[in-house]
Amino acid sequence: MDRHVEQRARSTAAKLARKDSIIAAAETLLRRSDYHAVTMQSVATEVGLAKGTLYLYFSSREILILEVYGRLFDQWIDRFASHVSGETEVEEFCRDFYHYYADDRLFLQLTGSAISLMESQLDRDTFVQGKRAMASRVKKLAGTAYQRLGMNPILAQRFVWGLLTIAAGAIQMTMRPPVASNNLPKDVIAFVGSASFETVFLNASVPLCAGLMQDDT
Numbered sequence: 001m002d003r004h005v006e007q008r009a010r011s012t013a014a015k016l017a018r019k020d021s022i023i024a025a026a027e028t029l030l031r032r033s034d035y036h037a038v039t040m041q042s043v044a045t046e047v048g049l050a051k052g053t054l055y056l057y058f059s060s061r062e063i064l065i066l067e068v069y070g071r072l073f074d075q076w077i078d079r080f081a082s083h084v085s086g087e088t089e090v091e092e093f094c095r096d097f098y099h100y101y102a103d104d105r106l107f108l109q110l111t112g113s114a115i116s117l118m119e120s121q122l123d124r125d126t127f128v129q130g131k132r133a134m135a136s137r138v139k140k141l142a143g144t145a146y147q148r149l150g151m152n153p154i155l156a157q158r159f160v161w162g163l164l165t166i167a168a169g170a171i172q173m174t175m176r177p178p179v180a181s182n183n184l185p186k187d188v189i190a191f192v193g194s195a196s197f198e199t200v201f202l203n204a205s206v207p208l209c210a211g212l213m214q215d216d217t
Helices: 012-032 040-047 051-057 061-082 090-101 105-119 124-149 153-174 186-192 197-215
Strands: none
Touching: 012 040, 012 051, 012 061, 012 105, 040 051, 040 061, 061 090, 061 105, 061 124, 090 124, 090 153, 090 197, 105 153, 124 153, 153 197
16 A cells, blocks of 8 residues: 555544545455454554554444444445345345345344344444434334235334344354364254355245234235
8 A cells, every 4th residue: 555644634634535535444454353352453554554544433433343344334234225126035036135245245244143242332322323323224124025025114114123133143243253164063063054145034034024024914
């Protein structure tokens, strides 16, 4: 990365551009290594800023990484929503949801292992802001469910919350073990390999949607 003498960002546009560059640098580092290894100093080095400058934009490492996660979340929703092309069947909707949800490994990693750990370290205002952002995302996804499945808005939101919960749980169930497989008992290896993220997600999400659709009739 080009290293240069740091210039103070004075205008609103310059501050937003600098914030974006910090988030982009954090994402780059997260894609290279585990989130535990990403520090404010490593991000500062990557983006070519003093570490103290980062704290003018993000008061902690956790807030910065959650900002990366939020952007990844918004990106997959946009990809999924842009795929909408009229009404569809329940299973096709769930498969499309899975496909776009699972196409970014970093997003899955953060969902599966980082978010619950980081959220516990947030201050009240940041926590509230994050939950309001999530509520907005749920509404957008619910709108997609409304368009493609013909659900009423209330059931669509319930359905989307269910899908997100199932997806997060499926990630936890199907994450690769932290130890080498040759050190595991055969029955544990068999259990771990018995179901993929896609299988676990679809086995739970399709019946959920079918049940909600029946409730709506």
